[in-house]
Amino acid sequence: MPKGMFVDTTICIGCKACQVACKQWNVLPGEPADFRTDPAEKIPVAVNFTGDSYDNTADLTGTNWRRVRFIEQFPENRVGGRWLISSDSCKHCNDAGCLNACPTGALVRTDLGNVALRQDVCIGCKYCLPSCPFGVVAFSHQTGTARKCTLCDERIHNGLGTACAKACPTGSIAYGEVADLKKKADARLSKLKSLGHEKANIYGYKEAGGLNVFYLFDDRPSVYGQPEKPDVPQGRLVVSSAVTVAGAIAVGVAAIVAFRERGQSGNEGEEVEK
Amino acid sequence: MSPVAHAPGWEWFYIGLYFFFGGVSAGAYIIGTLAEFFGGGRHRGISRTAFYIAFPTLLLTPPLLVGDLGQPLRFWHLLFDARSGFPYLNLSSPLSVGSWALVLYGAMAFLSFMDNLVAEGKLDFAPFARAYVRVPRKVFAAVGSAAGFFIAGYTGVLLNVTSRPLWALTDPFVGALFVASAGSTGAAAIYLVMKWRRIHPRPELEEFERFERIVKILEIALAVAIVIGAGKFAGVLFRGPYAVMFWVGAILLGTLVPLASNWYAYRSGRHLRSEPVAVLMAYLVLLGGLLLRISLLQAGQL
Numbered sequence: 001m002p003k004g005m006f007v008d009t010t011i012c013i014g015c016k017a018c019q020v021a022c023k024q025w026n027v028l029p030g031e032p033a034d035f036r037t038d039p040a041e042k043i044p045v046a047v048n049f050t051g052d053s054y055d056n057t058a059d060l061t062g063t064n065w066r067r068v069r070f071i072e073q074f075p076e077n078r079v080g081g082r083w084l085i086s087s088d089s090c091k092h093c094n095d096a097g098c099l100n101a102c103p104t105g106a107l108v109r110t111d112l113g114n115v116a117l118r119q120d121v122c123i124g125c126k127y128c129l130p131s132c133p134f135g136v137v138a139f140s141h142q143t144g145t146a147r148k149c150t151l152c153d154e155r156i157h158n159g160l161g162t163a164c165a166k167a168c169p170t171g172s173i174a175y176g177e178v179a180d181l182k183k184k185a186d187a188r189l190s191k192l193k194s195l196g197h198e199k200a201n202i203y204g205y206k207e208a209g210g211l212n213v214f215y216l217f218d219d220r221p222s223v224y225g226q227p228e229k230p231d232v233p234q235g236r237l238v239v240s241s242a243v244t245v246a247g248a249i250a251v252g253v254a255a256i257v258a259f260r261e262r263g264q265s266g267n268e269g270e271e272v273e274k
Numbered sequence: 275m276s277p278v279a280h281a282p283g284w285e286w287f288y289i290g291l292y293f294f295f296g297g298v299s300a301g302a303y304i305i306g307t308l309a310e311f312f313g314g315g316r317h318r319g320i321s322r323t324a325f326y327i328a329f330p331t332l333l334l335t336p337p338l339l340v341g342d343l344g345q346p347l348r349f350w351h352l353l354f355d356a357r358s359g360f361p362y363l364n365l366s367s368p369l370s371v372g373s374w375a376l377v378l379y380g381a382m383a384f385l386s387f388m389d390n391l392v393a394e395g396k397l398d399f400a401p402f403a404r405a406y407v408r409v410p411r412k413v414f415a416a417v418g419s420a421a422g423f424f425i426a427g428y429t430g431v432l433l434n435v436t437s438r439p440l441w442a443l444t445d446p447f448v449g450a451l452f453v454a455s456a457g458s459t460g461a462a463a464i465y466l467v468m469k470w471r472r473i474h475p476r477p478e479l480e481e482f483e484r485f486e487r488i489v490k491i492l493e494i495a496l497a498v499a500i501v502i503g504a505g506k507f508a509g510v511l512f513r514g515p516y517a518v519m520f521w522v523g524a525i526l527l528g529t530l531v532p533l534a535s536n537w538y539a540y541r542s543g544r545h546l547r548s549e550p551v552a553v554l555m556a557y558l559v560l561l562g563g564l565l566l567r568i569s570l571l572q573a574g575q576l
Binding site for chain 2: 126137
């Protein structure tokens, strides 16, 4: 039975305990210091500080497998605004672009449905990076491999939940059987709808073949920085290959027309124009 | 297509050059094979030169491919499962299938290269000389050409089958464009090496030009499809250094100028360009093919 997580963003308080727990359990170092010199400034300026609300994680990277996003929705007059806070990580898709793209078998789906990335197998070809429509997988220059959340592979195979879910103080991140979590999510969604949250929606039932880590959002997915219609790129593989084969046939025919044997070298220039 | 998909960070001097050299090698091999199969023995000069180009050019590519890996010493995981040691193939990954195609193509290009050396008497290698009959040579060439078409095109499919906006939106045309570009750069390389080997290519020049006319028109059509397909993400092809590479390098100098020169000579009834012009145009075609690969690779990662 697949295991997963249900992330109820409506009760997230943005404490980042999940980020800390993730770093601690997975022994992830701090993001490499990135001080660059802005020509306009006399002193080096740290580019890690984003100036984007409380978010200085900025992106999922080789050392940040979890990122709490802060979305501030405030009108000009500061009346009636709200915060949207969402803890983001790998979604462990049932149709995973990264897994489809991996040429070495470093990315594997385990018996519990999570997509793990075996660090001793990965060669660092980086093809999984553009193949993930959610922008999850990232390259680590420290290890020379791609890295991402594994759904705490070794914890869940030993009867523990994920580190982030364990640390979450509000229950926003819940770990368990995907089927049970869906029941919980549906109940929570109908409750929110009854309270007047018209735009509330669950993200992850249909996307990418179903996400084992799915979300309850209070607004459209794009507001939370998630693609509205995540495209698993390998769905286009057959058509793309077919058009390339057609191009290859065209080039082959051009070569045959141009270099074929001719009876005599007279007016052959005209007869190829067809 | 997804605006949030990560860029892989592939370097132009590794992957861009690999796309180019792989295309030149495969394009030359395919033209050499087809000229030999359909040219009725008149084109021995073309096919011999093509097989002399294909293998040495291909030898440049493994260091480029391995050099871009984060763990270069594990490159063999591309072919063999790291735990069991059995051959590994992932059919949904162009990179995995391409690795095997590269092995197959490399083997055939090597055999054709050796066959050339034996046939021209430059290598006296008894086991090979005994096997030197027409039938196996044609088998290498046929299998190698099929694998060569794959090598020429899969690099474009590999870019198209991702979620990066520019690459995803230009799907499914980049693979076909790279095949056409492999054809024109392969032909240009054969022509230049024939000049260099002092095999007088004058009778064949008209055939190279006829091939160029067809393939360059195909390239223009595919480039138009790509710019239209890119839609609102085409902006990266209109700004910055990669825009100059794409429009001035790949399209203007690499495609329109050679085609115009070709067409002018053809229309004016001379059928042929003067040889210095033909040599200059061959260099421009090669430059354009290189800049096409680099600009599409790098613009997709901006």
